[in-house]
Structures are given as C-alpha cells and as structure tokens.
Amino acid sequence: xxxxxxxxxxxxxxxxxxxxxxxxxxxxxxxxxxxxxxxxxxxxxxxxxxxxxxxxxxxxxxxxxxxxxxxxxxxxxxxxxxxxxxxxxxxxxxxxxxxxxxxxxxxxxxxxxxxxxxxxxxxxxxxxxxxxxxxxxxxxxxxxxxxxxxxxxxxxxxxxxxxxxxxxxxxxxxxxxxxxxxxxxxxxxxxxxxxxxxxxxxxxxxxxxxxxxxxxxxxxxxxxxxxxxxxxxxxxxxxxxxxxxxxxxxxxxxxxxxxxxxxxxxxxxxxxxxxxxxxxxxxxxxxxxxxxxxxxxxxxxxxxxxxxxxxxxxxxxxxxxxxxxxxxxxxxxxxxxxxxxxxxxxxxxxxxxxxxxxxxxxxxxxxxxxxxxxxxxxxxxxxxxxxxxxxxxxxxxxxxxxxxxxxxxxxxxxxxxxxxxxxxxxxxxxxxxxxxxxxxxxxxxxxxxxxxxxxxx
Amino acid sequence: xxxxxxxxxxxxxxxxxxxxxxxxxxxxxxxxxxxxxxxxxxxxxxxxxxxxxxxxxxxxxxxxxxxxxxxxxxxxxxxxxxxxxxxxxxxxxxxxxxxxxxxxxxxxxxxxxxxxxxxxxxxxxxxxxxxxxxxxxxxxxxxxxxxxxxxxxxxxxxxxxxxxxxxxxxxxxxxxxxxxxxxxxxxxxxxxxxxxxxxxxxxxxxxxxxxxxxxxxxxxxxxxxxxxxxxxxxxxxxxxxxxxxxxxxxxxxxxxxxxxxxxxxxxxxxxxxxxxxxxxxxxxxxxxxxxxxxxxxxxxxxxxxxxxxxxxxxxxxxxxxxxxxxxxxxxxxxxxxxxxxxxxxxxxxxxxxxxxxxxxxxxxxxxxxxxxxxxxxxxxxxxxxxxxxxxxxxxxxxxxxxxx
Numbered sequence: 001x002x003x004x005x006x007x008x009x010x011x012x013x014x015x016x017x018x019x020x021x022x023x024x025x026x027x028x029x030x031x032x033x034x035x036x037x038x039x040x041x042x043x044x045x046x047x048x049x050x051x052x053x054x055x056x057x058x059x060x061x062x063x064x065x066x067x068x069x070x071x072x073x074x075x076x077x078x079x080x081x082x083x084x085x086x087x088x089x090x091x092x093x094x095x096x097x098x099x100x101x102x103x104x105x106x107x108x109x110x111x112x113x114x115x116x117x118x119x120x121x122x123x124x125x126x127x128x129x130x131x132x133x134x135x136x137x138x139x140x141x142x143x144x145x146x147x148x149x150x151x152x153x154x155x156x157x158x159x160x161x162x163x164x165x166x167x168x169x170x171x172x173x174x175x176x177x178x179x180x181x182x183x184x185x186x187x188x189x190x191x192x193x194x195x196x197x198x199x200x201x202x203x204x205x206x207x208x209x210x211x212x213x214x215x216x217x218x219x220x221x222x223x224x225x226x227x228x229x230x231x232x233x234x235x236x237x238x239x240x241x242x243x244x245x246x247x248x249x250x251x252x253x254x255x256x257x258x259x260x261x262x263x264x265x266x267x268x269x270x271x272x273x274x275x276x277x278x279x280x281x282x283x284x285x286x287x288x289x290x291x292x293x294x295x296x297x298x299x300x301x302x303x304x305x306x307x308x309x310x311x312x313x314x315x316x317x318x319x320x321x322x323x324x325x326x327x328x329x330x331x332x333x334x335x336x337x338x339x340x341x342x343x344x345x346x347x348x349x350x351x352x353x354x355x356x357x358x359x360x361x362x363x364x365x366x367x368x369x370x371x372x373x374x375x376x377x378x379x380x381x382x383x384x385x386x387x388x389x390x391x392x393x394x395x396x397x398x399x400x401x402x403x404x405x406x407x408x409x410x411x412x413x414x415x416x417x418x419x420x421x422x423x424x425x426x427x428x429x430x431x432x433x434x435x436x437x438x439x440x441x442x443x444x445x446x447x448x449x450x451x452x453x454x455x456x457x
Numbered sequence: 458x459x460x461x462x463x464x465x466x467x468x469x470x471x472x473x474x475x476x477x478x479x480x481x482x483x484x485x486x487x488x489x490x491x492x493x494x495x496x497x498x499x500x501x502x503x504x505x506x507x508x509x510x511x512x513x514x515x516x517x518x519x520x521x522x523x524x525x526x527x528x529x530x531x532x533x534x535x536x537x538x539x540x541x542x543x544x545x546x547x548x549x550x551x552x553x554x555x556x557x558x559x560x561x562x563x564x565x566x567x568x569x570x571x572x573x574x575x576x577x578x579x580x581x582x583x584x585x586x587x588x589x590x591x592x593x594x595x596x597x598x599x600x601x602x603x604x605x606x607x608x609x610x611x612x613x614x615x616x617x618x619x620x621x622x623x624x625x626x627x628x629x630x631x632x633x634x635x636x637x638x639x640x641x642x643x644x645x646x647x648x649x650x651x652x653x654x655x656x657x658x659x660x661x662x663x664x665x666x667x668x669x670x671x672x673x674x675x676x677x678x679x680x681x682x683x684x685x686x687x688x689x690x691x692x693x694x695x696x697x698x699x700x701x702x703x704x705x706x707x708x709x710x711x712x713x714x715x716x717x718x719x720x721x722x723x724x725x726x727x728x729x730x731x732x733x734x735x736x737x738x739x740x741x742x743x744x745x746x747x748x749x750x751x752x753x754x755x756x757x758x759x760x761x762x763x764x765x766x767x768x769x770x771x772x773x774x775x776x777x778x779x780x781x782x783x784x785x786x787x788x789x790x791x792x793x794x795x796x797x798x799x800x801x802x803x804x805x806x807x808x809x810x811x812x813x814x815x816x817x818x819x820x821x822x823x824x825x826x827x828x829x830x831x832x833x834x835x836x837x838x839x840x841x842x843x844x845x846x847x848x849x850x851x852x853x854x855x856x857x858x859x860x861x
Contacts, residue, residue, distance in 0.1 A: 238858055332506065340461075341494065346514045356508055358739045359517075359739045381495075381507075382495055382497070383584075384627075385583075388795065391740070437508070443503075
C-alpha cells in the first residue's frame with residue numbers, strides 16, 4: 001500500500017438528511033437523456049424520433065465530432081419526446097419505459113477471452129455499446145476522445161461532497177465487474193490505472209483488493225474525493241497530456257458489458273436532504289424520472305430538487321429526470337424569503353447557517369463538527385465585485401492559484417489560463433470557492449467558460 | 458418586518474427598467490439590501506447552497522475592529538486638550554469633547570465619499586459597494602482632530618474619485634483609498650496636517666508652560682537634526698523623556714498605551730492590536746501582512762541601530778513599533794485586500810517591505826516625519842509586481858513539471 005496523501009485545505013459541509021442504509025426499488029415511468037449533461041458535445045446527431053421503439057443499449061444519438069461514440073438508451077421503451085430549444089438545439093430525449101427491460105444483446109466474454117482481446121477490438125466494443133460516455137477526459141472534463149491515448153487513468157473510489165452516497169453500500173457485490181472494467185480500461189488505455197482510496201475509512205471491501213492497479217490513499221476534507229484533486233497529487237496533467245477519469249459506476253458498467261453482454265444502465269442512487277422524509281437508497285436507472293420517488297416523501301412543497309449534490313448538481317422539477325452522471329437526488333428548502341438585517345440578515349448573529357468564515361456574527365464555527373445543517377438555497381447576500389480575500393486558496397487543495405486563474409479566464413488571457421493550470425481543473429474542483437465566495441460570483445460557470453475557451457482556441 | 462418589505466417591493470417597479478426612477482435603481486438596491494438580505498436564490502446549475510457571509514458582514518467586521526481605535530481616539534482628543542491647557546477633567550468630559558470634534562469629521566467623510574459612490578453607481582450602472590463603509594471610517598481616523606471639515610470633504614472626494622473610481626471602482630483600485638486622502642492633504646495642505654495640529658486647543662486658550670504640540674516622530678527628527686553625528690547613544694530616547702511640559706508623555710509605556718498627540722485613531726498601539734486580534738480571529742485581515750509589517754520594521758530598526766550614525770538611527774528598534782502610525786497602518790491600511798498583494802507568499806514580502814520602508818523613510822528622510830503612509834502607498838504600487846513574480850513561480854513549477 002502506498003503512503004497516505006494528507007490534504008489540509010478544503011471544507012466539509014455536513015448537511016442534514018443522510019441516507020440510511022436501506023434499499024428500495026424505484027421503477028420510473030420515463031427516463032431522459034439530457035444534452036446539457038455533456039458540455040463537450042459539438043453537434044449531436046439524433047438517431048431516433050418520437051414513436052420509435054428502443055431497447056436498452058440502442059443508439060439514441062452521436063456527436064458529429066466523434067462519430068463512433070454512441071449514446072445509448074438506458075431502458076427499453078418508446079421514445080415519447082425529442083425536445084429541442086432555440087435554433088433546434090436538442091434539449092432531451094424522453095423514453096417511456098417498458099415494464100420489462102429488453103436489452104440489445106452483445107457478445108459475452110469470459111475473463112480469459114477478455115485477456116486475449118486486442119485493445120482495438122475492446123475499444124470498438126466500448127464506443128459502440130453506450131458505455132463510452134462514462135469515460136471522461138481531462139483536460140476539459142468532457143467525454144473522452146477514444147482516438148487519443150491517455151497517459152493515465154484515474155478512478156476515485158469515494159465522494160466527499162455533501163450527503164454523497166456511500167460507494168461501499170452502492171457498489172456492494174460488484175467486485176468482479178469492477179475488476180473486469182479495470183482490466184479492460186488498462187488494455188484500451190495502454191496505461192496505468194490509479195485508484196484513489198479513502199484513508200479515513202476502513203479498507204474498502206470492493207476497491208481495496210483490485211489487482212493490476214496503483215493505489216493512492218487520501219485523507220482530508222472535501223474536495224479530497226474529487227478525482228481532479230487526486231490527479232494533481234498523483235501525476236499532474238501537463239500541457240499536451242490527456243488522462244481519463246471514471247466514476248466507479250462507469251467501470252462496473254464496462255465490466256458488465258463484457259461479462260454479461262449488456263449495456264446495463266441500472267444504478268443505485270441516494271435520495272437525501274433535509275426535506276426528505278425517508279432519506280435512503282433506491283435501485284433505479286440512469287436518467288430516471290423522480291416524480292414517484294419524491295411524491296409523498298418530502299416535508300414541504302417549497303423545496304428545490306437537485307440532481308446531484310448541493311455543490312455541483314442541477315435543479316430539476318418535481319417530475320424532472322436525473323442527470324446522466326448523477327448518483328443522488330438532494331432535496332433542500334428554497335430560500336427565497338427576505339430576511340431583516342437585524343434579526344436574520346447581515347448584522348445578526350447566525351449560528352445555524354454554515355459559514356467557512358468567522359466574520360462578525362458568523363458563529364457556525366462554534367458548533368460541533370458533527371452538527372448537521374439545514375441549509376436553503378438563499379444566496380445570503382448580493383452579487384458584488386470580486387474581492388480578493390485570499391480565502392479561495394484555502395479550499396483548493398492543489399498548487400493552483402484559484403483567484404489568478406479566475407482572473408485570467410475573465411480577461412480572456414489564454415496563455416495565462418494555460419500557465420495557471422486550466423487543463424487540470426473541472427467545475428467541481430472550484431465548487432467550494434463558489435460556496436464561500438463573499439461576492440456571490442458564479443465561479444463554476446466562469447471555470448466552464450474558461451475550459452470552453454481553451455477547447456475552441 | 459414583512460410590511461416594510463412589502464412597502465419596499467411596491468416601490469420596485471418605479472426603479473426597474475421603464476420605471477420613473479430607473480436610473481436610481483442601484484440606490485434602491487442599496488437601500489433594500491441594507492434592510493433585507495435579498496430573497497435571491499442560487500442558480501439552477503452550480504452551488505445550490507451558499508456561505509452565510511456577504512460583503513456587508515465582512516466590511517462591518519473591519520468597522521467593528523476599528524471601534525477600539527475610534528473610541529480611544531475620541532477620549533485621547535479630549536485628554537490631549539486638557540493636558541495642553543493644564544486643566545483636570547474627568548473621563549466623560551474628555552470623551553465628549555473628543556466626540557464633539559470627531560463626529561463631524563466622520564459624518565463629512567461618509568457623506569462626501571458616499572455621494573461620489575452613489576453618483577458613480579448611477580452613472581456606471583453598478584451596485585453601490587460596501588467597501589466604503591470601511592474607507593469612510595478609516596479616513597477620519599488618520600486625520601488630525603483640528604482638520605477643517607471642508608478639507609476632509611475635498612480629500613475624501615479626491616481619494617474616491619482619483620484612487621478608486623477612475624480605476625473602475627471597488628476592487629479595481631491600485632492605491633489604498635483612505636491613505637490617498639491623507640496623502641492628498643499632506644501634499645496639498647501641508648500646514649493643516651503637520652506641525653502642531655494634533656491637539657485641539659480651542660479659541661484663545663492658554664497652554665501650559667513649555668507646551669509644544671510636536672509628536673514623538675517630530676521630536677526625534679528634530680533632535681537628530683540638531684545633534685547630527687555628535688550624538689550620544691540614547692539621545693533620542695532622552696529627548697522623548699525630557700518633554701518638560703508633560704513629564705512621561707513619551708515614555709515607552711505611554712507611547713504603547715497611546716495617550717499622545719497624533720491622528721485621531723492611530724496613537725494607541727494597544728487599541729490597534731485589539732483591532733488586529735479581531736481581524737485575525739475573524740480571518741478578515743491577513744495575519745501574514747500584519748506580522749510581517751511589524752517584523753520588517755523591527756528588523757530594519759535593528760539594522761540601522763547597528764550602524765547608528767545619528768540619533769534617529771540609534772533609536773531602539775522597539776520604539777519604531779509604537780511611535781507614529783505604524784501599528785494603525787499595519788493593521789488597517791496594509792491589510793486592505795484590494796490594494797495589498799493577493800498571493801499568500803506575496804503578502805509576506807509586501808508586509809515586510811512596508812515595515813522596511815517605513816523605518817527607512819523615518820530615519821533617512823527628514824522631510825517626511827511619518828513613513829508608514831508613503832511606505833504603504835509605495836508598496837500598493839509594487840504589490841502587482843510582487844504578485845507577478847509569485848504567480849510566475851507557480852507557472853514555472855507547472856512548466857518544469859511538463860519538461861521533466
């Protein structure tokens with residue numbers, strides 16, 4: 001086992017509404033694939049129209065910039081909507097699920113057959129079956145280009161973000177699929193696979209005994225579980241490098257594709273947050289509609305449904321669909337009430353609203369670290385000009401100057417962005433900056449704009 | 458309080474696009490966000506929860522940290538007055554006299570600077586920024602109690618206009634705004650901000666025998682000038698201790714305590730340290746800057762001691778920390794996040810050089826008895842350069858990694 005990498009910078013947000021380790025079934029009526037979940041899409045070509053019947057694994061669309069990578073239907077059923085926005089920009093494809101899922105049947109491989117498979121064949125199998133969009137590349141944090149060989153592959157096996165699902169529970173019993181997924185990735189990428197382990201927890205039953213990988217243990221507050229942070233400390237990305245990153249879910253999906261011959265988009269998600277009556281786990285499917293999940297299970301109707309965690313997720317409606325890469329639904333109260341400055345506003349002492357800072361009246365630092373907070377969606381202040389308070393630096397555990405990188409992006413300074421590390425980062429690595437910012441600036445949006453500028457240059 | 462919010466919300470259409478007072482929208486916004494934390498919620502993508510802090514709260518923390526200096530300064534203004542005219546007075550009498558002369562200066566500074574802020578917010582269509590809460594309080598604290606009010610107004614307007622708004626407003630300024638106001642007065646109206654202006658005497662008041670309104674800095678500079686190289690070791694401290702009209706006025710203990718002539722808020726090192734404690738405990742002010750200013754001044758003091766060629770160079774290094782405005786400048790001026798160095802390594806260098814230049818200016822430049830003001834302004838100008846090299850080092854680390 002390798003040595004433990006200790007990260008000091010960061011901040012844990014301890015929210016109320018953690019999932020209990022109970023598992024129920026959630027069979028959605030519809031699922032959707034939303035195009036916004038893939039910020040790297042150039043020009044998607046949609047292959048289905050309303051009324052078409054699809055099987056789980058049937059191609060729905062591909063990107064004209066990467067024609068061989070197909071994006072597959074997660075379930076079998078009928079395409080009920082292909083929604084488009086302005087200038088026919090595709091928004092989402094909605095599928096009405098069959099009662100019994102039918103799969104596109106692929107060839108099944110035994111472990112020895114996989115070992116003898118050529119990298120090219122394995123790659124072609126992956127891109128044509130629907131699992132490939134799980135492979136993310138850095139720089140840019142977009143779906144990887146299968147034609148560019150990576151320098152390394154990274155998998156973080158724990159999530160430090162607020163209310164994150166426990167991977168040991170979610171992926172219980174999937175060890176063999178994970179191992180096969182890793183083996184396929186090593187073959188296809190022709191490089192090392194690096195696994196980030198949580199040094200704060202017990203040795204992982206699922207990930208701790210995987211073979212043919214490099215282990216790296218991390219300990220520290222959020223964002224220690226972010227794969228970007230781990231890459232920075234294992235083998236940082238330099239100009240010209242490409243690395244791949246995967247969620248363990250993606251690795252297991254690849255393993256299932258090869259062993260079972262199916263594109264299996266079922267996933268276990270956590271329904272969490274202070275407004276959920278019964279926070280727990282559900283077995284459902286990628287892109288599931290949440291209406292049956294949250295009906296009669298939330299404490300009030302004035303809540304926000306978030307697909308993903310509270311730091312990087314996206315707002316969805318009570319009958320919306322989960323995002324492609326999300327493994328949790330968080331429900332928190334909306335915070336759209338004005339607050340008088342002396343009683344609850346900027347001059348009042350506040351302990352129940354969490355703060356990274358300790359400025360006048362912000363007393364949350366006095367609370368026990370075990371206290372669980374109920375936080376709403378209030379911005380807690382107005383958007384203001386940037387003030388370089390030097391606090392961003394305290395929540396980015398990388399040798400990156402967050403303020404200067406953000407300034408370089410705002411100034412369209414391409415050389416500056418490159419030199420300050422834009423290739424190494426994704427929005428999620430700066431989510432805490434957005435949380436703690438006094439000026440309430442949309443930091444993650446700025447980072448994505450910077451990434452897009454670099455891609456287009 | 459809901460009715461108040463409804464009342465405000467009713468006026469909103471008047472200020473929004475197409476409304477009668479559309480151009481005053483940001484005045485409305487400022488008033489509303491002053492009274493109520495806005496009902497705005499986080500966007501659909503990105504962080505859905507936000508920290509409880511906002512800029513108002515942060516700025517308010519700095520204002521609170523300045524209060525010990527302000528209250529002490531009020532008392533001290535009265536104290537110096539009665540000391541000079543040789544009368545006894547109780548605590549409240551002194552305090553109220555100081556209050557009576559300090560309050561107008563504060564009001565004028567807030568009003569004149571606030572007016573410029575509002576006009577620019579309307580013209581430039583940007584929100585009124587809370588940073589002026591701090592600037593408006595800092596300016597009075599670095600003024601002598603006898604400053605004519607019109608000069609406070611002119612200096613504040615000049616500073617806000619030339620040091621801040623022409624650079625694009627809050628967050629864009631290169632120089633510290635409050636110090637620019639002080640520097641403006643220093644060069645435009647030198648007679649009103651140097652010499653014997655530090656004590657309010659009153660019309661036709663008779664002072665005690667041998668009275669001189671000189672500050673410690675001035676006494677040391679004069680002594681040094683008079684003795685040239687024929688000084689005996691310890692001459693500067695002796696000169697401070699020999700103030701005949703008020704024995705013990707410039708003892709080290711009293712310099713630290715701050716019951717001495719000087720600008721309203723800067724005399725007490727003790728009160729500045731209390732302010733520093735608040736800023737550091739709340740994390741609002743950078744401890745690196747505060748510490749490194751003191752360290753820079755002390756080490757430079759030791760350095761000039763070692764080669765002592767005149768009485769000023771011979772002044773014990775620890776005296777440099779308690780005379781003049783060094784403590785106030787280190788705690789409240791140098792830590793201004795906008796004009797200071799932005800990188801963490803840069804802050805050490807920035808602070809240290811402020812301390813260094815303060816002592817250098819004091820000791821080697823008899824034309825300017827106070828060094829901290831010019832040292833901070835100078836380092837404000839150099840802060841981007843310091844940052845440039847620190848950022849460059851970060852870039853180089855990334856580059857060298859790529860070529861290995």
